[in-house]
Amino acid sequence: RTPGGSEPTGLTFSPDFRYIFMSIQHPRNNNSAQTDVFGRAVDFNSDVVLVLARNEHLNNNLTTADQDIMISQYYHDESTNSKWIEVKNISGKPVPAGSYFLDLYDSADLGDIATAEPKASQAVPALEIDEVVLFKNSESPASPLAENLGDAEQIPSTVSDFEGDDVILITTTPGSRKYINRKDMLGNTPASTWGQNTSLIRGGNSNELPQRDFDASTWIQLDSLEEVSQAVKNKNIALGTQATGPSFWNGSNWEGLEPDRTRNTIINGSYEAVQTDLQVYDLTVNSGATLNFMNNNEGSNHNVIIHGDLNVASDASLKIGDTESLIIKDPAAEVTGQIEKIEISTERNHKYDMTYWSSPVQEEQIESVFTDVNPDRIFEYDQAQNISDETYWDVWVKATGVMSPGKGYAAEGPSGETGMHELSFFGKPNYGTITTEEMQFNNDDGGNENPDNDFNLIGNPYPSAIDIEAFLETNGKTQGVIDGTVYLWTHATEIADNGYSASDYVTYNYTGGTAIEENTEVSQNIGSGQGFFVRALKSEPLVFEPSMILPGQNDQFFKSSNDKKSDKKNRVWLNLKGTEGSFKQILIGFSDASSDDFDPGYDAYYLDNGGSVAFYSLLKNKKLAIQGLGPFEPSLKIDLGIDISDNDLDLLIEMERAEGPLQDAEIFLMDHTLGALHDLKQGSYHFK
Numbered sequence: 001r002t003p004g005g006s007e008p009t010g011l012t013f014s015p016d017f018r019y020i021f022m023s024i025q026h027p028r029n030n031n032s033a034q035t036d037v038f039g040r041a042v043d044f045n046s047d048v049v050l051v052l053a054r055n056e057h058l059n060n061n062l063t064t065a066d067q068d069i070m071i072s073q074y075y076h077d078e079s080t081n082s083k084w085i086e087v088k089n090i091s092g093k094p095v096p097a098g099s100y101f102l103d104l105y106d107s108a109d110l111g112d113i114a115t116a117e118p119k120a121s122q123a124v125p126a127l128e129i130d131e132v133v134l135f136k137n138s139e140s141p142a143s144p145l146a147e148n149l150g151d152a153e154q155i156p157s158t159v160s161d162f163e164g165d166d167v168i169l170i171t172t173t174p175g176s177r178k179y180i181n182r183k184d185m186l187g188n189t190p191a192s193t194w195g196q197n198t199s200l201i202r203g204g205n206s207n208e209l210p211q212r213d214f215d216a217s218t219w220i221q222l223d224s225l226e227e228v229s230q231a232v233k234n235k236n237i238a239l240g241t242q243a244t245g246p247s248f249w250n251g252s253n254w255e256g257l258e259p260d261r262t263r264n265t266i267i268n269g270s271y272e273a274v275q276t277d278l279q280v281y282d283l284t285v286n287s288g289a290t291l292n293f294m295n296n297n298e299g300s301n302h303n304v305i306i307h308g309d310l311n312v313a314s315d316a317s318l319k320i321g322d323t324e325s326l327i328i329k330d331p332a333a334e335v336t337g338q339i340e341k342i343e344i345s346t347e348r349n350h351k352y353d354m355t356y357w358s359s360p361v362q363e364e365q366i367e368s369v370f371t372d373v374n375p376d377r378i379f380e381y382d383q384a385q386n387i388s389d390e391t392y393w394d395v396w397v398k399a400t401g402v403m404s405p406g407k408g409y410a411a412e413g414p415s416g417e418t419g420m421h422e423l424s425f426f427g428k429p430n431y432g433t434i435t436t437e438e439m440q441f442n443n444d445d446g447g448n449e450n451p452d453n454d455f456n457l458i459g460n461p462y463p464s465a466i467d468i469e470a471f472l473e474t475n476g477k478t479q480g481v482i483d484g485t486v487y488l489w490t491h492a493t494e495i496a497d498n499g500y501s502a503s504d505y506v507t508y509n510y511t512g513g514t515a516i517e518e519n520t521e522v523s524q525n526i527g528s529g530q531g532f533f534v535r536a537l538k539s540e541p542l543v544f545e546p547s548m549i550l551p552g553q554n555d556q557f558f559k560s561s562n563d564k565k566s567d568k569k570n571r572v573w574l575n576l577k578g579t580e581g582s583f584k585q586i587l588i589g590f591s592d593a594s595s596d597d598f599d600p601g602y603d604a605y606y607l608d609n610g611g612s613v614a615f616y617s618l619l620k621n622k623k624l625a626i627q628g629l630g631p632f633e634p635s636l637k638i639d640l641g642i643d644i645s646d647n648d649l650d651l652l653i654e655m656e657r658a659e660g661p662l663q664d665a666e667i668f669l670m671d672h673t674l675g676a677l678h679d680l681k682q683g684s685y686h687f688k
Contacts, residue, residue, distance in 0.1 A: 020052040068095050069124065069170060070184045070210035072132065072242040074200040076164050077225050082141035083160045085168060086134055086152070088242045089127035090209075097126040100183070101174055102135060104159045105167040107191035113167060114179045120158040121174065132242045135160045144229040150240025151233070164196030170210065184210030199228045203236055203262030204281025205308055208244045220262055220281070220307075227261070235260040247280070261307050267291050267316075275302075277552075282308040285316040285337070294321025294342060303327055303464070303551045310429075312337030322422075325464030325528065325554045331432035331546060338427050341463045343529035345413070345421040353418070354379075354410045356489050356531030358459020359403035361427030366399055369423055372414040375400070379410045381457035381533075383440040406436035406544055408457035408531025425529070434461045434544040439481060439536035455487075459531035461544050465555075468508050468524045470548040476601045481540045484601025485509040485626070487533040488526070505533075507604050511589035511628040512571055518583065518656060525553040537600070570632055570660030572667065574680075576615035576642065579650040584615035587626045588638060590662075594628035602628025613651070614643035632661055640669075647688075654684040 010023035073086035087102065089095050103118035110116075125133060132152040137160040162168060167187030171178045188194055200219040202208050207218035222228065222237070231238035237260045247259040251269020259265040265280035267289045278293065283306050285291050293304050303325045310328060312318045314337060320326045322344040328335065338361070345355040359369070370378050378399050385394040399409050413421040439456050460466050468486055476484035488506045506522055507514045513522025526532060534542075571589035576582075586606075594602035598619055604626035606616040616623040618639040627638065644651075653669060669678045669685050678685040 020050075022050040022052060024050060068093075068183070069100055069127065070202070070208075071168065071170060071186055072202050073239060074168075074186055074195060074198075075225070075228055075239060076162065076195050076197060076199070077143050077229070078164075078197050080142035081137070082143040083137040083162055084134055084141065084239050085160050086132060086239055086242060087124060087127075087170070088132045088244075089130060090244060092129060094129060095124070095127040098123045099172065100124040101171050101178070102157075102159050103169050103171055103178055104162055105169070105187075107163070107165040107167075110167060110187075110189045110191045113189055116179075118178065119166070120161065121178075122155070122157045122159040123174075124170070125153070125155070132240060134240050137161050143225070144231065144239060147233065148229060148231050148238060149233055150238050150242075152240035154240070162195070164198070165191050165193045167191075167214075182212055185212060185214050187214055197225065198222070199225055201237065201262050202242075203244075204264055206262075222261075232260075234258070236262045246282075261305065264308070275300075277303045277305060279303075279305045280307070282306070283310050285312045285318050287313040287315055289313070290317040290319070292317075292319045293324050293326075294319055295324070300324055301552050301554060305329065305551065306333065309334040310336070312339065320463055323527075323554050325549075325551060326429055327462075327464050327549055327551060328429065328431035329546070333431065335428055335431070339429050339463070341425045341429070341528065343423045343425065347420055348413050348418050351416050351418055352412060354412055354489070355421055356457065356459065357409050357411060357423070358407065358461060358529055358531045359405065359425055359427075359430075360461065360463035360528045361425045361429055362405065364403045364425050364427045366401060366403055366409070369403070369425060370411050373411050374415050377412040381408065381410070381455070383442065383453070383455055404437055405430055405434050406458055406461040406542060408459040408533075410457070410531070423529070429463050430461045432546060436461075436542045436544075438539055438541050439534075441536040441539040454536045455533050456536055457531055457533055458542060460526045460528055462549055463528050465525040465527050465550040465553045466544065466548040467550050468526055469510065471526075471544070472509065472601060474545060474548070475534075475542045479538075479540070479543070481536065481538045481542055482534040482600075483537055485535065485604040486526070487604075487607060488530065489532070505607050505625075507607075507625045509604050509626055509628070510593070510601050511591070511603075511626050512569065512587050514573070514585045514587050514625050516583070516585075518575055518577070518585075523553070525550050525555070527554050535605070570662055572658040572662050573656040574615075574640075575654050575656050576613060577652050577654070578613055580612070582613045582649075584613060585656070586615055586617055586624070586640075588617060589626070589628045590630065590632040590660075591628065592631060595630045598622060599628055602626075608643075612645050612649065614641075615653075616641050632665070634665060650686070650688055652684040652686045653680070655680040 006024050008022055009025050011020065068091035069087055069089050071085060072088040075084040085102065102122045102124055104120040105113055105116060106119040122135060127133060132150065134152050134154045135157045136154055139156050167185065167189065169182040169185040171182045173181045186195065194216060199222045201222065202219060204220055206220045211218065227237060228239060234241060234257065236243050236257055243257045246264040246266050247257060248255040249267045249269065249271050259278060259280045261279040262281060264282040267285045270290045272292050301323050304320065305327045307329045310333065316337065317340065319340045320342065322342045326339060341360045366378055376398060379396040380399040382395055382397045385397065396410065403409065436458060441454050472484050475481050486508050506516055508522055508524065515522050569589060570591065571587060574586050576584040603619065603624055606623040606625040608614055616625060617627045618641050619627060623641060655667060667680045669680050671687065
């Protein structure tokens with residue numbers, strides 16, 4: 001109900017006839033407020049515009065034809081005092097200068113923003129169709145650098161002097177009706193810290209139309225400011241570049257801008273992509289299309305990273321190579337169709353060599369994956385069968401049917417063949433949180449001191465690498481389901497005496513890793529499709545989480561590296577080498593997090609699978625491949641052990657490398673048999 005004396009001065013319909021805009025004037029400016037349908041106070045003072053519509057259309061965005069421009073990106077970096085607002089003309093027609101104003105309201109004035117004066121106001125310049133303009137808080141913000149910005153005009157303005165708890169809006173009027181006539185808005189009333197040290201952008205499945213009321217869920221909030229400050233200037237994510245709608249591959253080139261994580265991407269025809277990461281919001285591979293993301297000969301380590309949904313048509317193909325990764329960021333993503341994930345083993349020296357595998361896709365059948373392998377030579381590991389040394393091999397049980405997520409399997413290669421073994425996994429990719437079967441643990445009452453007991457063969461369930469230490473943090477330190485060490489089989493040496501060498505197990509925990517050959521540093525990534533052993537402490541399942549995924553590191557579990565990092569731990573690696581080619585490595589480390597007793601996650605049992613030699617440290621009669629001790633003491637003595645089946649072997653013990661304070665410490669080896677004391681810093685110790 002309008003006050004007496006009100007007179008209509010204009011009536012306008014929206015192009016879709018859903019809204020009526022009625023202008024009303026009144027000679028007084030002190031009328032009592034009326035309440036609108038949303039419970040907000042409306043003052044019919046001097047002049048006002050009413051919006052009339054059916055209830056289902058109220059508070060919705062108008063069509064693009066009604067909304068000429070919008071705020072398309074926001075950037076706030078307090079550390080460098082760099083603040084940007086990006087505005088885009090989406091009207092389909094040129095916008096004259098002064099048609100719109102960008103206003104900034106201080107957080108202290110948001111209680112009555114309808115009548116408050118803005119802290120700063122900036123007229124928007126003339127904009128051509130689809131043109132973008134940038135407003136910045138100074139002449140030269142420190143971030144992003146010029147090479148990471150699009151080519152849009154940049155206007156220094158106090159309207160960009162925001163703090164992330166204020167309100168920024170686009171309005172069509174410079175007078176008292178600024179808020180009422182707003183077209184787009186960032187920020188909340190009452191004030192909240194919605195925009196501090198973050199970047200928001202429109203695109204993907206976000207709302208690509210202006211909104212009169214701010215809703216953070218309709219924007220894409222980027223994971224880090226570096227995504228913008230290090231952006232490629234012709235990508236949507238860069239300030240000064242903004243496209244609406246999807247990126248579309250037509251079979252030969254991209255229509256519009258190339259994809260990035262803010263844009264839905266559609267593939268038609270054939271697309272080969274391994275030169276860099278492919279980041280998208282939603283990814284659709286249409287009927288008959290192929291997306292091949294693989295370069296096995298080069299080992300590209302690039303990623304397909306999907307921030308939204310994945311849709312692969314039933315007659316389309318999405319193929320991910322061995323060292324490439326597919327990462328679906330949203331645990332609630334909708335995934336339809338299937339992918340093909342290629343996995344390739346390390347070099348197999350013997351036709352009977354086993355490889356430990358795990359499926360990176362859902363509901364994959366063993367019979368469908370291992371088509372060229374003797375079905376009787378595909379196994380799962382059942383620790384419950386390990387009753388005694390005489391029945392050791394009973395733990396390997398023939399595997400058939402569906403591969404369980406996060407479970408490991410052992411298989412020979414193609415019958416009678418050596419070399420690498422290549423497999424193709426078909427199915428819906430694993431993503432989100434993955435929970436395994438319950439771990440086999442044979443002594444729930446405690447007191448289990450048998451290091452050969454309670455081992456479980458599990459595997460990386462994702463079509464990407466995972467971080468070992470993140471995996472151990474969740475399942476070892478936090479949940480206490482496993483003892484905090486992983487063992488990965490590599491079959492690096494030849495079979496001898498009908499057995500493999502225990503040195504073929506790469507061992508890794510918080511202290512570090514032991515390698516299978518000299519001058520090799522073990523990295524903390526487990527590649528996709530790889531199985532590995534852990535030792536259970538409880539009869540509970542393990543959990544794999546998206547936070548464990550390592551983008552761009554889907555190579556082998558271990559890799560040679562000469563990179564000497566500056567944050568080295570306090571530890572030393574010792575090698576035992578034989579003239580016949582045998583090699584064993586142990587690791588001794590020191591830290592405040594471990595003690596001189598057995599510490600799960602810092603100490604690791606030595607796995608003895610036979611062979612001509614064994615090398616380990618001793619802790620209360622426990623044989624260890626990795627021993628993590630408390631803070632370093634120069635006078636500390638550590639017992640070492642060697643088992644030798646051939647007394648004619650010529651052997652040596654050497655210090656491969658030391659890190660931290662141990663680089664400057666004296667390290668001696670005492671041979672109790674010969675009574676010899678040897679300085680390992682001066683060279684290797686030879687014996688027979």
